[in-house]
Amino acid sequence: MLRFLTRRFLTAVISVWLASVVVFSALLAVPGDPAEAILGLNASPQALTALRHQLGLDQPPARRYVEWLGGILRGDFGESLNYQQPVAALIRNRLTVSVPLSLGAALVACLIALPLGILAALRRGTVLDPLITAASQLGAAVPSFWLGLMLILLFAVRLHWLPAGGFVGWGTDLVRSLQSLVLPVLALGLGQAAVITRMTRAAMLEELDQDYVRTARAKGLAGRRVVLVHALRNALVTIITIFGLSLTNVFIGSIIIEQVFALPGMGRLVLTAIGARDFPLLQGEILVYATTIVALSFLVDVSYGFLDPRIRYD
Amino acid sequence: MVRRLNLVLGSVLIGVVVGAALLSFVWLPYDPNALDFAAQLTGPSVHHWLGTDQFGRDLFSRVLVGARGTLYVGVIAVGLALTLGSLLGAVAGYAGAFLDEVVMRVVDVLYAFPAILMALLLAAVYQPGTLTAMTAIGLATVPMFARVTRASVLSLKQRDYVEAGRALGAGDGRLLRRYILPGALGPIVVQASLSMAVAVLAEAALSFLGLGTPPGVPSWGNMLREAQGFLAMSPYPALVPGLAIVWTVLGWSLLGDGLRDLTDPRSRRR
Numbered sequence: 001m002l003r004f005l006t007r008r009f010l011t012a013v014i015s016v017w018l019a020s021v022v023v024f025s026a027l028l029a030v031p032g033d034p035a036e037a038i039l040g041l042n043a044s045p046q047a048l049t050a051l052r053h054q055l056g057l058d059q060p061p062a063r064r065y066v067e068w069l070g071g072i073l074r075g076d077f078g079e080s081l082n083y084q085q086p087v088a089a090l091i092r093n094r095l096t097v098s099v100p101l102s103l104g105a106a107l108v109a110c111l112i113a114l115p116l117g118i119l120a121a122l123r124r125g126t127v128l129d130p131l132i133t134a135a136s137q138l139g140a141a142v143p144s145f146w147l148g149l150m151l152i153l154l155f156a157v158r159l160h161w162l163p164a165g166g167f168v169g170w171g172t173d174l175v176r177s178l179q180s181l182v183l184p185v186l187a188l189g190l191g192q193a194a195v196i197t198r199m200t201r202a203a204m205l206e207e208l209d210q211d212y213v214r215t216a217r218a219k220g221l222a223g224r225r226v227v228l229v230h231a232l233r234n235a236l237v238t239i240i241t242i243f244g245l246s247l248t249n250v251f252i253g254s255i256i257i258e259q260v261f262a263l264p265g266m267g268r269l270v271l272t273a274i275g276a277r278d279f280p281l282l283q284g285e286i287l288v289y290a291t292t293i294v295a296l297s298f299l300v301d302v303s304y305g306f307l308d309p310r311i312r313y314d
Numbered sequence: 315m316v317r318r319l320n321l322v323l324g325s326v327l328i329g330v331v332v333g334a335a336l337l338s339f340v341w342l343p344y345d346p347n348a349l350d351f352a353a354q355l356t357g358p359s360v361h362h363w364l365g366t367d368q369f370g371r372d373l374f375s376r377v378l379v380g381a382r383g384t385l386y387v388g389v390i391a392v393g394l395a396l397t398l399g400s401l402l403g404a405v406a407g408y409a410g411a412f413l414d415e416v417v418m419r420v421v422d423v424l425y426a427f428p429a430i431l432m433a434l435l436l437a438a439v440y441q442p443g444t445l446t447a448m449t450a451i452g453l454a455t456v457p458m459f460a461r462v463t464r465a466s467v468l469s470l471k472q473r474d475y476v477e478a479g480r481a482l483g484a485g486d487g488r489l490l491r492r493y494i495l496p497g498a499l500g501p502i503v504v505q506a507s508l509s510m511a512v513a514v515l516a517e518a519a520l521s522f523l524g525l526g527t528p529p530g531v532p533s534w535g536n537m538l539r540e541a542q543g544f545l546a547m548s549p550y551p552a553l554v555p556g557l558a559i560v561w562t563v564l565g566w567s568l569l570g571d572g573l574r575d576l577t578d579p580r581s582r583r584r
Contacts, residue, residue: 011419014419014422015423015425016426018419018422018423019426019427022423026435026438027439030439031440137567137568137571138560138564141511143518143556143560143563145522146538146552149538149545153549153552255431256430260542273438274434274437274438274442282435282438286427286435290431
């Protein structure tokens, strides 16, 4: 197990390192002079020189990369050209919106999907199974941003129950902030719920067909105990994988949902960075996204061994 | 019959989208960009079957033209992913050892950049647009094809008929081309259909963010972005392209599931 953990950890570290190379190379790939691309053709020579110095363009790329990576390892992502603030502080600030949004959506997805998926598997052969399956197939085809617009239309425009967008800030008004996240969380979470429902159903069906479930039933164990203690625990390996993938999808999906609901999170920041060609900010943000994806994938793999002791990697 | 339901339903849904795209080349009720300020934000009527947007443009005509763009971006992006991913997966699975490790690390890195993230990076370096979106979606989908192909090649290369081919003197390239890859085609085709669903969603999302199809060109994502500001006045500009996206994504997913049922007997039990 330890050997697997070490190997998997090293793979994750290599992936993050390669991702950092890709992200750093983005600035090198800008056609022409990046400083001119950022400031425009009418920029003064002095401004261009200053920006080239700030971006480190007057140094060899390899040295710049080492300094950039070294800074990131110390928590220094450089300074945003647009905001004139440290990138790390900007990201930290925006994560206070993006993280609750993503976690909330993943939670909603699981709370809906796990019972529905299990129910569909247990009711195989009845009308409930195809109904749940069809609903989840349809749900998975609905784009989260369109669902967001439809939720705004219903709950904000027509019923006036919840705000259509915006975010006042946790410190200003906690209740209103929570209200502002309800529709975005639903928009993100419902689509993922559809995906997880299908996977949960498939994983449960796989387990319910196994001999050990039949044995447990033959021993006279209660149906609920067989399902919850035996089959579900083994199906969890598959479900956790899907949940990890969903968490990734939800985190990436938040980029677009923040745009729909005008939430000041990471997604809005990254789009602003593109508009302003704010490379230090953009590179920092994309690296955070990529690292999160790799980290989630690593955590999912590691959780296998803990959930299912039969799995041994070495 | 029930087993074929996914395949039939998926084919019908996608058939309608392809039909709509083809129809848009020869017939459109209105010029999709023609402004009509006397008919802004109207609901479905005899004149405008699906209503109009904030500039009085005919939603039906715009949805038809949008189908073209969706298919165009999807086919090119998935084609790119299929070519690159299958090649990487085949080489990794066939060569094994060090090359496998290197290729799979490259695939892992691509996995860390989903379509939207890839598009953000490319949009910053170059300019946002259709080409950037297609490349981003294509590159982000490469890992799926690489993994599917690698898994198939790993299993197929142990088969007796491949050994027989090798004994007959076939080289590595010929073994891969003539013996192994045709056997891996089933899962690759299934993946292509499922990836089309992903590509349609990604293209719409990128256009919605202003990173895909340019604003002047009617695309479903663009239509949704423009509709956002007029939700309170008319739901149709948002409803129509959204339903078109759901229709198309559902079609590709069902088609993919149906093809999998057809080619993989194990999945049929579920």
